[in-house]
Structures are given as structure tokens and as C-alpha cells.
Amino acid sequence: MSSTNVQCCWGHTPCNVSLDDISAAGINKHLKTYHFANWHPRDRATCQWQTDDGTCASEMYCGNLGKHVAAVHLLVMQRECPYCGEVFARSDALSRHIHSYCSAAGNAAPAG
Ligand SMILES: [Zn+2]
Ligand SMILES: [Zn+2]
Numbered sequence: 001m002s003s004t005n006v007q008c009c010w011g012h013t014p015c016n017v018s019l020d021d022i023s024a025a026g027i028n029k030h031l032k033t034y035h036f037a038n039w040h041p042r043d044r045a046t047c048q049w050q051t052d053d054g055t056c057a058s059e060m061y062c063g064n065l066g067k068h069v070a071a072v073h074l075l076v077m078q079r080e081c082p083y084c085g086e087v088f089a090r091s092d093a094l095s096r097h098i099h100s101y102c103s104a105a106g107n108a109a110p111a112g
């Protein structure tokens with residue numbers, strides 16, 4: 001299992017929890033634990049994920065939120081280190097990792 005530095009962006013006051021498990025099931029579990037007092041898979045819910053354009057606001061069943069967040073909000077954000085495979089939420093975090101921290105990259109700056 002590779003760890004991630006993906007942070008939850010749910011709601012106007014994000015919980016700032018790092019999402020260790022960014023599978024649909026892992027995100028559902030996080031939402032249940034942190035953001036829903038009463039979670040029922042067949043209840044309608046609105047996605048509160050904060051994007052560059054504001055709140056996502058897509059409406060769906062609670063049970064589909066994890067899959068939606070993983071597919072729509074996290075996969076597009078993810079940047080995977082080409083050297084060690086560690087996943088970062090932002091490209092600037094990844095380049096900092098490659099330049100300064102990644103032992104697999106030998107800390108060599110890529111051309112360009
Ligand atoms: Zn959260
Ligand atoms: Zn959404």
C-alpha cells in the first residue's frame with residue numbers, strides 16, 4: 001500500500017484530514033465518520049467537495065459519494081511520482097518531493 005498526501009476538501013470548513021484510503025469505500029468511510037451524522041446509502045446527498053469553481057453540488061445517493069469523489073475529484077488531482085509511485089494531491093507537492101525528498105529519484109532535478 002502506498003500512502004497518499006491527499007487532503008479532504010469536503011465542505012466550506014475542510015476537516016484537513018489526510019485521506020489514507022482514496023478508494024470509494026475508504027472515502028465513504030471517511031465521509032460517514034467526519035461529515036455525516038446520519039448516513040444512509042439510499043439517502044440523497046449533495047456533494048460538498050470544494051473545487052476551483054466552488055462547491056461541486058452534484059446530487060446523488062450517499063452510497064455513491066465515495067465513488068464520485070474518487071473518480072471526479074481525486075483522480076484528476078492526483079500526481080504520482082514516476083520514481084517511487086507515491087501519490088500527491090498537487091503537482092507542486094510532487095515536484096517538491098522529487099527535488100528534495102524522493103530517494104528513488106536520487107533528488108536529481110528532471111530536465112525542463
Ligand atoms: Zn473530510
Ligand atoms: Zn462532487
Ligand SMILES: [Zn+2]
Nearest residue numbers: 081083084102
Ligand atoms: Zn518519489
